Amino acid sequence: MPRSGSSRGPAPVSVDRRRLWRDWEVLCADIGERRAGTPEEHRAAAFVAGEFAKGGLRSVEVLEFPCLSHRSSRVDLAAREGGRWRAADARILAGAPGCAAGERELVWLEMPEEAARLAPGSLRGRVAAVFGPLPTSARDHRRLVAAAPDAVIHVDERLPFAWTKSDGVYPEWVRRYGMPTTVAMAYLDAWRWRKAGVSRVRLAASVQLEPALSPTVSAVLPGQDPLLPEILVLAHHDTQAGNVGADDNASGVVGLLEIARLLAKRRGRARRGIRFLSFGAEEQLSVGAAAYVRAHLADRGRWGLVVNLDSVSSPLGHWEMYCVGDRALARHAQAALAGHGLAVASKPEVTPFGDIFPFNWAGVPSLWFFRTNTPGARWQHHSPSDSLENVSVDAVARLVGALVPVIGALADAADWPFGARPPLAQRQVIARLGQELFGFPLRGPRAGAGRQSS
Ligand SMILES: [Zn+2]
Structure with missing residues (x-):
């Protein structure tokens, strides 16, 4: 030994x-x-x-x-840019639910500093574009859920690229607090939308989890x-x-x-x-x-x-x-x-x-x-x-x-x-x-x- x-x-x-x-x-x-x-x-x-x-x-x-297990998903996202509808790439975050097709108002939220804007019900019928890091605050997440958006589009501030990454949502948050439809879009598409003042989007998301x-x-x-x-x-x-x-x-x-x-x-x-x-x-x-x-x-x-x-x-x-x-x-x-x-x-x-x-x-x-x-x-x-x-x-x-x-x-x-x-x-x-x-x-x-x- x-x-x-x-x-x-x-x-x-x-x-x-x-x-x-x-x-x-x-x-x-x-x-x-x-x-x-x-x-x-x-x-x-x-x-x-x-x-x-x-x-x-x-x-x-x-x-x-x-x-x-995330088996399949499909997201259709388009915005009204310069008077016509133009599709943008988006991916659903694994673990989030889908949503029915519809045209909705787009609301921009810069997080975490604008969390105070999230009054209960204030986002009902709208889509929230959230610019920031991956969220880690359960308190802010609960406020977002209570604001009741039809869907959330996440723009990851760390990745200034033309492509969309795949990511997931926290299973425990889904179980405990609920989760709106959440998709990721490319930083550079979001950049263009924001500059152009995009305020209407068409979004449909379907997802098969098993x-x-x-x-x-x-x-x-x-x-x-x-x-x-x-x-x-x-x-x-x-x-x-x-x-x-x-x-x-x-x-x-x-x-x-x-x-x-x-x-x-x-x-x-x-x-x-x-x-x-x-x-x-x-x-x-x-x-x-x-x-x-x-x-x-x-x-x-x-x-x-x-x-x-x-x-x-x-x-x-x-x-x-x-x-x-x-x-x-x-x-x-x-x-x-x-x-x-x-x-x-x-x-x-x-x-x-x-x-x-x-x-x-x-x-x-x-x-x-x-x-x-x-x-x-x-x-x-x-x-x-x-x-x-x-x-x-x-x-x-x-x-x-x-x-x-x-x-x-x-x-x-x-x-x-x-x-x-x-x-x-x-x-x-x-x-x-x-x-x-x-x-x-x-x-x-x-x-x-x-x-x-x-
Ligand atoms: Zn890893």
């Missing part, structure tokens, strides 16, 4: 770039789009499970959980000491509609597979177990990760640290890391990765838009690695441009090459130089977002809670 990581010496990490690319082609070229609950998503999960098994991991399982099962793949490298908390390494294999998700998040899945293979090849067992999870239905707001956490809450004392790879392959970009945990965790991760040639900016922020969040809610600290190429975002995401042409094998290889020794050293260590829980200020934000977006109990997991159905 090794007494410390040093007895083994640092294992040289040799990332197999050809294998990374082969895995990427299987996910994005052979399988393609992988929307939650579709046969393609199940094929991706079966591929991941097969690779885990081939890599020598144990307890490889495909766990299924319920989701609403209850389905989505798969999460779980596999383990067992540790020597089952009493020491494990490291969990995550990615998600599903996509939004209309794209193959080469960066979001086939890049994380191919990185996860390579990390698993390289760690499995190290000599001897580490002290701590390392669990690998590839989630389904992340794009519906981490439905898979939330189902997993709910179903395995009894295990939460064994979850020591979560490491997430989501969108890690921008050729041009910045390495960033959302750190939920104390400053010692961020400092440790930054220094350890820098020792392997990777400089990463740390963002000490809680974000609900990733599979880390349900684990954070369960009290587990996390590091989420990603690459941005526009401030806070990725221009190509959720659009057909998120293709194999726009990814960098080198980027993923660099991350894997740095993470493998860092995760390996953490797995070998009996003690960690950072706190076991996120600090209080982060826990308060997590509790509020967990309730508003996921319907988690505000007080956090009950002591001894577990065996809840997902």
Whole structure:
């Protein structure tokens, strides 16, 4: 039994770039789009499970959980511009209901600063064009629902392009507060409409949602000491509609597979177990990760640290890391990765838009690695441009090459130089977002809670 990581010496990490690319082609070229609950998503999960098994991991399982699968949709949107009707591209946000065809008045709302205009019933019979970021305030959402618009057109302020992205609405908001028909339109079309003073639109939206099962793949490298908390390494294999998700998040899945293979090849067992999870239905707001956490809450004392790879392959970009945990965790991760040639900016922020969040809610600290190429975002995401042409094998290889020794050293260590829980200020934000977006109990997991159905 090794007494410390040093007895083994640092294992040289040799990332197999050809294998990374082969895995990427299987996910994005052979399988393609992988929307939650579709046969393609199940094929991706079966591929991941097969690779885990081939890599020598144990307890490889495909766990299924319920989701609403977006089967088909159609949106017809047109505006009166320069005296004639002109069609504009629009997509329904997955999870939102459709609406009957009709011509309606268009009301512009700049959010969040104009939320005070949302008086109950004030938008009845009208369509609201909402310009702003993805909404995260349940209070503003409730006001929007109470204003009772016939439909909402979202214009995402982060994406100044001529195309329309695919996105989703929060399932918990639909259940709790209701949801108007919500479609996304292209920023540059909205720009032209606003400048031209467009005030009438024709809109029809139909959508077919079906209850389905989505798969999460779980596999383990067992540790020597089952009493020491494990490291969990995550990615998600599903996509939004209309794209193959080469960066979001086939890049994380191919990185996860390579990390698993390289760690499995190290000599001897580490002290701590390392669990690998590839989630389904992340794009519906981490439905898979939330189902997993709910179903395995009894295990939460064994979850020591979560490491997430989501969108890690921008050729041009910045390495960033959302750190939920104390400053010692961020400092440790930054220094350890820098020792392997990777400089990463740390963002000490809680974000609900990733599979880390349900684990954070369960009290587990996390590091989420990603690459941005526009401030806070990725221009190509959720659009057909998120293709194999726009990814960098080198980027993923660099991350894997740095993470493998860092995760390996953490797995070998009996003690960690950072706190076991996120600090209080982060826990308060997590509790509020967990309730508003996921319907988690505000007080956090009950002591001894577990065996809840997902
Ligand atoms: Zn993603």
